[in-house]
Amino acid sequence: MTNWDIVWDSRDLLWQGFLNTLSLFSVAIALAFLLGCLIVYRLEDPKTRWRLPLRSFIDIMRMLPFLVLVYLLYYGLPSAGIRLEAWWAGLIGLTFYHGAYFAEILRGCRVTLSNGQIEAAYAHGFTPSRMFIRLILPQLMIQARPLIGNQLVYALKDTAFLFIITVKDLTWAANSISATYFVPTEAFVAVIGFYWLISLVMEMAIRYAGRFGHKRGFDHV
Amino acid sequence: MSNIASNVSMPSTEASADNKATDHAVGNRSDHVVEVRRLSKSFDEVEVLRDIDLEVSSGDVVTILGSSGSGKSTLLRCINWLEKPDRGTIHISGQRIGIDENSRKPMSQKALAKMRAKTAMVFQSFNLWPHLTVLNNVTEAPIHVQGKKREEAEALALSFLEKVGMAHKRDAYPFTLSGGQKQRVAIARALAMQPEVILFDEPTSALDPELVGEVLGVIKSLSAEGYTMVIVTHEMDFARAVSDQVVFLEKGLLIEKADPETFFTQPKTDRVKRFLEKQH
Structure with missing residues (x-):
């Protein structure tokens, strides 16, 4: 029986880990992106009282190592009387952390949009919210797609930290196989394959989105 | 008039x-x-x-002149x-x-x-929405501001694109158009609002000289059709020909x-x- 056979026999564990990673990642990035959009929308109004708190939130998240944030949520919050399950702590951590990054990415692209087309929207009767959804956000997404793609990969890799707070993700599965049968190389190589697969699918999606932008002349990014 | x-x-x-x-x-x-x-x-x-x-x-067509x-x-x-x-x-x-x-x-x-x-406005620098086709630039506000049905808005948009001579470019994106073409689409976009007045903010100032004529021609034809317009311009001959009132x-x-x-x-x-x- 080779080491690879051992890994193959533990495929259920890996599959469970894969599903956990995938579900946590998908929900987290969807929420994080939504959070990023909401923050940028709030910052549209130059006089908003939200400016300082939101800017501070973004800066704090960017300064914090992800693992430290997760430790705080999982080990720190109980001392404040809030006890989160590992999965929820992971989800909240990923959402806020990468939400701040998404906000920063979108805000950076927002600055480059011409003010003229915004005025054109107002002049044709758009309200700020409708204009944001119909005219600004689509352009931000087209323009920011390479950066968004990058951030997705970072977020995926950050899910691996969550095994430290006992989330039963891919890395947890590999770690547990490796610890039980002492096959670290094979177990972790197998897991790399899974991460690579998810990255590949995202890469293809971003490239597809690139064609969408190319057709519209958004190639100057 | x-x-x-x-x-x-x-x-x-x-x-x-x-x-x-x-x-x-x-x-x-x-x-x-x-x-x-x-x-x-x-x-x-x-x-x-x-x-x-x-x-x-x-x-009426009112032109606003001044340095x-x-x-x-x-x-x-x-x-x-x-x-x-x-x-x-x-x-x-x-x-x-x-x-x-x-x-x-x-x-x-x-x-x-x-x-x-x-109201509707036509800008010096066109300000089309770059991620939308010519047709969708014109239907965007009628659908999402005025709540028109897509078919109705498209039929209307095409009639206005026809009027400004841009119907053949309905599926093009703005970055492929010349300045004069962009401005004619912007005029169609303004018309599609069926506004009570159209405001023109130096509509030909950003255009190459040889493209000015096509845009002024369109605006002239609109004045003949009785559209109410307020126009800021530096084109004196045009102002003289098209205005009911000059300020x-x-x-x-x-x-x-x-x-x-x-x-x-x-x-x-x-x-x-x-x-x-x-x-x-």
């Missing part, structure tokens, strides 16, 4: 309070698509508009509240824009958007208001005389 308003830009004799200015105009409000009363606007300490009165009757920095674009941009005036009132078809008549406070975004939808701004003051024939042949002020001499 001409309907030159009698009260020229002299500040009215009434007190400056907004409500008085409003009351004053109630009598003939219905005739005027746009009515500007005692409009003043400063940027920081600099006064760019002072006590402007302007009225635009249905079907750079005279405040003409600011005046136009106050009409749809892209700039907020410091004092004075603006009514679009009898309804006040920007300030809620009851509460005297700034309008809600929703109410303001609704007022703006009665001249100088350092934020409206110093002359006349029909084009009178304005171009017998200007009243020395300032306008000198301005016209420099044009030729």
Whole structure:
């Protein structure tokens, strides 16, 4: 029986880990992106009282190592009387952390949009919210797609930290196989394959989105 | 078509309070698509508009002339509240824009958007939405602001694209078009709102000289069809040919208001005389 056979026999564990990673990642990035959009929308109004708190939130998240944030949520919050399950702590951590990054990415692209087309929207009767959804956000997404793609990969890799707070993700599965049968190389190589697969699918999606932008002349990014 | 308003830009004799200015105009409000009363606007300490009165009757073309920095674009941009005036009132078809008549406070975004939808604007730098096709640029506001059905909006959009000679480019994206083509699409986009007045902010100033004609041609044809338009322009021959009324701004003051024939042949002020001499 080779080491690879051992890994193959533990495929259920890996599959469970894969599903956990995938579900946590998908929900987290969807929420994080939504959070990023909401923050940028709030910052549209130059006089908003939200400016300082939101800017501070973004800066704090960017300064914090992800693992430290997760430790705080999982080990720190109980001392404040809030006890989160590992999965929820992971989800909240990923959402806020990468939400701040998404906000920063979108805000950076927002600055480059011409003010003229915004005025054109107002002049044709758009309200700020409708204009944001119909005219600004689509352009931000087209323009920011390479950066968004990058951030997705970072977020995926950050899910691996969550095994430290006992989330039963891919890395947890590999770690547990490796610890039980002492096959670290094979177990972790197998897991790399899974991460690579998810990255590949995202890469293809971003490239597809690139064609969408190319057709519209958004190639100057 | 001409309907030159009698009260020229002299500040009215009434007190400056907004409500008085409003009351004053109630009598003939219905005739005027746009009515500007005692409009003043400063940027920081600099006064760019002072006590402007302007009225635009249905079907009329009013051109606003003046040298750079005279405040003409600011005046136009106050009409749809892209700039907020410091004092004075603006009514679009009898309804006040920007300030809620009851509460005297700034309008809600929703109410303001609704007022703006009665107008449309064509900009110097076109300002098409780059991620949308030509057709979708024209249908965007009718569908998402006015709530029209897509089929209806597209049929309408195509008829206006036809009118400006751009229907063959319906599926093109803005970045593939020339400046003149972009501006014609922008005009179709404005028409598709079926606005009560179209505001043109130097529509040919960003165009190569050989492309100016096609855009002016379209605007001329619109004037012949009876569209109500307010046009800021530097094209004197065009202004003379197309206008029912010409107003001249100088350092934020409206110093002359006349029909084009009178304005171009017998200007009243020395300032306008000198301005016209420099044009030729």
